[in-house]
Amino acid sequence: MANLQSNFIGIKSPNPFWLASAPPTDKEYNVRRAFEAGWGGVVWKTLGEAGPPVVNVNGPRYGAIYGADRRLLGLNNIELITDRPLEVNLQEIKAVKRDYPDRAMVVSLMVPCEEDPWARILPLVEDTGADGVELNFGCPHGMSERGMGSAVGQVPEYIEMVTRWVKKHTRMPVIVKLTPNITDVRKPAAAAKSGGADAVSLINTINSITSVDLDLFSPEPTIDGKGAHGGYCGPAVKPIALNMVAEIARDPSLRDVPISGIGGVTTWKDAAEFLALGAGNVQVCTAAMTYGFKIVQEMISGLSDYMDEKGFASVDELVGRAVPNVTDWQYLNLNYVSKAKINQDLCISCGRCYAACEDTSHQAISMSEDRVFEVIDDECVACNLCVNVCPVENCITMEAMEPGLTDPRTGKVVEPDYANWTTHPNNPSATAAE
Amino acid sequence: MTQSPFSPGVAAGRLDDAAYSENFSDLHPALDPHEALVAADRCYFCHDAPCVTACPTDIDIPLFIRQIATGTPDAAAKTILSQNIMGGMCARVCPTETLCEEACVRELAEGKPVKIGELQRYATDHLQEQGIHPFSRAAVTGKTLAVVGAGPAGLSCAHRLAMLGHDVTVYDARAKAGGLNEYGIAAYKAPEDFAQAEVDWLLQIGGITLEHGKALGVDVTLDQLKSDFDAVFLGMGLGGVNALDVEGGDKAGVSDAVDFIANLRQSSDLGALPVGRDVVVIGGGMTAVDAAVQSKLLGALNVTLAYRRGRDRMNASVFEQDLAASKGVRIMTNVVPKALYGNGAVQEIEFEYVTDDMTGTGETTRIPADQVLRAIGQTLVGDGLPDLEKGKIAVTGAGRTSVAGVWAGGDCASGGDDLTVTAVAEGRDAAMDIHASLVG
Numbered sequence: 001m002a003n004l005q006s007n008f009i010g011i012k013s014p015n016p017f018w019l020a021s022a023p024p025t026d027k028e029y030n031v032r033r034a035f036e037a038g039w040g041g042v043v044w045k046t047l048g049e050a051g052p053p054v055v056n057v058n059g060p061r062y063g064a065i066y067g068a069d070r071r072l073l074g075l076n077n078i079e080l081i082t083d084r085p086l087e088v089n090l091q092e093i094k095a096v097k098r099d100y101p102d103r104a105m106v107v108s109l110m111v112p113c114e115e116d117p118w119a120r121i122l123p124l125v126e127d128t129g130a131d132g133v134e135l136n137f138g139c140p141h142g143m144s145e146r147g148m149g150s151a152v153g154q155v156p157e158y159i160e161m162v163t164r165w166v167k168k169h170t171r172m173p174v175i176v177k178l179t180p181n182i183t184d185v186r187k188p189a190a191a192a193k194s195g196g197a198d199a200v201s202l203i204n205t206i207n208s209i210t211s212v213d214l215d216l217f218s219p220e221p222t223i224d225g226k227g228a229h230g231g232y233c234g235p236a237v238k239p240i241a242l243n244m245v246a247e248i249a250r251d252p253s254l255r256d257v258p259i260s261g262i263g264g265v266t267t268w269k270d271a272a273e274f275l276a277l278g279a280g281n282v283q284v285c286t287a288a289m290t291y292g293f294k295i296v297q298e299m300i301s302g303l304s305d306y307m308d309e310k311g312f313a314s315v316d317e318l319v320g321r322a323v324p325n326v327t328d329w330q331y332l333n334l335n336y337v338s339k340a341k342i343n344q345d346l347c348i349s350c351g352r353c354y355a356a357c358e359d360t361s362h363q364a365i366s367m368s369e370d371r372v373f374e375v376i377d378d379e380c381v382a383c384n385l386c387v388n389v390c391p392v393e394n395c396i397t398m399e400a401m402e403p404g405l406t407d408p409r410t411g412k413v414v415e416p417d418y419a420n421w422t423t424h425p426n427n428p429s430a431t432a433a434e
Numbered sequence: 435m436t437q438s439p440f441s442p443g444v445a446a447g448r449l450d451d452a453a454y455s456e457n458f459s460d461l462h463p464a465l466d467p468h469e470a471l472v473a474a475d476r477c478y479f480c481h482d483a484p485c486v487t488a489c490p491t492d493i494d495i496p497l498f499i500r501q502i503a504t505g506t507p508d509a510a511a512k513t514i515l516s517q518n519i520m521g522g523m524c525a526r527v528c529p530t531e532t533l534c535e536e537a538c539v540r541e542l543a544e545g546k547p548v549k550i551g552e553l554q555r556y557a558t559d560h561l562q563e564q565g566i567h568p569f570s571r572a573a574v575t576g577k578t579l580a581v582v583g584a585g586p587a588g589l590s591c592a593h594r595l596a597m598l599g600h601d602v603t604v605y606d607a608r609a610k611a612g613g614l615n616e617y618g619i620a621a622y623k624a625p626e627d628f629a630q631a632e633v634d635w636l637l638q639i640g641g642i643t644l645e646h647g648k649a650l651g652v653d654v655t656l657d658q659l660k661s662d663f664d665a666v667f668l669g670m671g672l673g674g675v676n677a678l679d680v681e682g683g684d685k686a687g688v689s690d691a692v693d694f695i696a697n698l699r700q701s702s703d704l705g706a707l708p709v710g711r712d713v714v715v716i717g718g719g720m721t722a723v724d725a726a727v728q729s730k731l732l733g734a735l736n737v738t739l740a741y742r743r744g745r746d747r748m749n750a751s752v753f754e755q756d757l758a759a760s761k762g763v764r765i766m767t768n769v770v771p772k773a774l775y776g777n778g779a780v781q782e783i784e785f786e787y788v789t790d791d792m793t794g795t796g797e798t799t800r801i802p803a804d805q806v807l808r809a810i811g812q813t814l815v816g817d818g819l820p821d822l823e824k825g826k827i828a829v830t831g832a833g834r835t836s837v838a839g840v841w842a843g844g845d846c847a848s849g850g851d852d853l854t855v856t857a858v859a860e861g862r863d864a865a866m867d868i869h870a871s872l873v874g
Contacts (some may be wrong), residue, residue: 351481
């Protein structure tokens with residue numbers, strides 16, 4: 001069993017799996033169950049100012065999209081920050097932290113964009129014994145209409161300003177949670193860094209309408225015939241989250257900013273991918289909301305087995321391993337040539353590769369009378385679509401051509417050396433290779 | 435219940451009512467909507483799909499399954515029924531394991547084909563249970579056609595002709611329409627009077643007149659039909675049964691499996707149907723299996739299906755053989771009946787073991803038999819028919835016979851498997867050919 005101990009910006013937890021600030025972390029009851037199930041930490045659902053709490057809608061708060069057999073692939077929510085009184089939450093946080101001192105207890109906060117409210121709430125949180133705070137600059141629905149959440153996260157100057165206030169008024173580590181509803185995630189990340197943030201966490205949810213009721217002509221979820229956009233999360237958003245994490249992790253000016261990875265983490269493998277792209281830990285929500293807290297057991301055993309197999313002594317050895325291999329398109333090796341290859345022993349003759357290639361790609365797969373499908377190397381550009389649509393794993397593979405061989409499509413000999421677009425003769429801005 | 439499975443002889447009421455009800459319920463309960471979605475999702479939507487090639491009626495299976503998967507089962511039904519107007523019955527009785535589901539790439543990949551038959555039933559039931567008939571007639575042409583036989587071939591032909599605007603009169607010897615769907619298949623494959631419901635639904639197209647109790651050669655003649663109508667389609671099936679030509683073959687207790695099945699299908703009280711304690715069915719086709727399994731379900735203690743060749747040569751599919759075995763039917767192979775013994779009524783049957791090339795071995799065996807059911811093939815009956823080929827009406831192309839203006843299809847015509855789905859295809863194709871010849 002590998003050592004999964006995690007130390008994220010000085011916050012220790014027995015494993016790198018935290019529950020994200022969300023409905024599962026809104027109450028003492030839930031969080032105690034989470035810790036009993038084995039979660040390494042939680043980010044308590046966002047607290048607001050003292051006084052009358054926010055109110056939620058009384059109709060559906062969630063919408064979903066499904067895959068086969070109603071497998072939940074994406075979830076959308078219009079729930080606001082906690083709708084329970086501040087003092088109740090603070091008492092519960094204190095009680096839980098006291099009973100689970102080895103677990104990470106981070107508290108998410110969202111108060112108006114003025115210094116005083118932040119100055120008022122931070123000492124109250126410190127008093128609970130919490131390990132840190134996360135600034136919710138990400139929620140895209142409801143609170144953003146009141147100048148909070150993603151309304152702050154979409155303006156780097158506000159992020160920097162608020163982060164600075166928070167650092168001024170607390171000794172706790174500060175994580176800034178970023179919204180993906182922007183054009184370049186590096187800008188808000190840089191603002192958080194300038195403001196003195198100890199880390200960023202991302203992504204928060206994505207503006208979304210999950211579906212439209214075609215009888216009511218109303219977006220889902222529908223409240224009395226109307227719908228408002230919600231925040232999208234779950235397995236469907238993972239690719240977007242991975243890219244944003246990588247964008248920050250590989251930016252030279254942001255490389256030292258610790259990242260808490262969020263967005264569709266459902267299995268140990270998803271978590272490992274976030275870690276490899278530079279996240280120091282991960283936060284989970286939709287998977288727990290779909291299957292319950294017990295999933296963390298699979299995440300722990302899976303990550304542990306993987307680390308043992310790779311010989312990693314600590315989670316830190318995995319963190320960022322894939323970052324050097326994330327590059328820009330212009331630096332990809334144009335001299336690397338591969339061709340699709342169909343394993344006839346595995347092929348079940350469904351013909352999906354043929355339909356995809358013939359109808360939508362390069363006419364590079366042939367079909368015989370008796371349903372044998374073969375790649376035509378003269379036409380194959382190695383686009384990978386046949387691999388992607390094939391229902392049989394490993395039936396179609398991309399095989400690299402050895403240097404010295406001639407690519408029958410281009411008639412050119414495969415060069416052994418790396419060469420990219422920056423030096424390509426077709427590039428009007430090409431610079432001669434030195 | 436006055437008798438039990440142990441009671442000797444041929445007796446009714448061997449089981450209690452609950453057992454009959456359980457035994458003759460749906461072989462495959464209908465898929466519920468979620469099961470249908472899960473089953474539909476397994477379809478890969480193959481290019482030029484092998485299942486379609488394997489279907490005698492060329493139903494666009496990937497399309498109708500995708501229509502189910504996207505929540506439009508009625509559109510799926512229309513896709514099915516436009517190729518096969520008896521898609522509902524075929525979904526129940528087709529040997530899918532040797533047709534579409536055998537060809538399914540997931541059968542090749544993992545031995546678990548997409549449940550094409552059950553999905554087809556889901557779609558067609560969904561539409562038909564609403565009473566929706568999705569087709570309408572073209573403008574009336576004034577042409578009149580006679581169809582002989584209200585079975586799958588005849589009704590398929592009649593429906594297509596009616597849809598194309600012709601007026602069709604269907605003659606059938608029996609009291610009810612449906613042919614083998616009504617009289618000839620196991621009750622548990624189409625319970626709740628599905629065959630009649632399907633006929634009623636099919637006739638909603640309009641333009642079809644049914645003449646019951648009119649047998650060709652008895653009540654109507656082919657010459658008369660030829661002169662009264664613009665064209666004739668013969669789809670009367672095989673009315674005769676091969677005799678059991680052995681010593682004692684005429685003893686009491688010996689009867690035809692087709693009659694046994696027909697009586698069972700028309701019975702309103704299964705407890706009143708007599709069945710032997712020791713039943714022997716002779717034959718190796720679907721009829722033999724249907725008779726053997728239903729004998730067992732009626733409460734027979736021992737049921738033996740005796741076939742003259744090996745199991746691999748049986749016309750009944752492996753699925754049917756396994757179904758019989760699972761119900762407790764013993765399958766004897768490489769045996770031919772030599773003699774039946776008994777004082778008046780049969781009590782024992784003697785078989786000789788034969789090799790695969792039907793050479794007698796001289797070795798014999800005798801087993802108890804108080805009921806013997808013959809299922810050794812059916813024959814075409816009738817005089818003045820078009821030219822025959824191997825005992826059936828010779829056809830070329832889309833069912834054209836040796837007589838101008840007369841088409842034939844289904845079991846009475848040469849070529850093709852004797853399957854419901856084949857009969858439907860032949861009836862449909864003959865209708866299109868008749869239509870072309872009439873309006874061309």
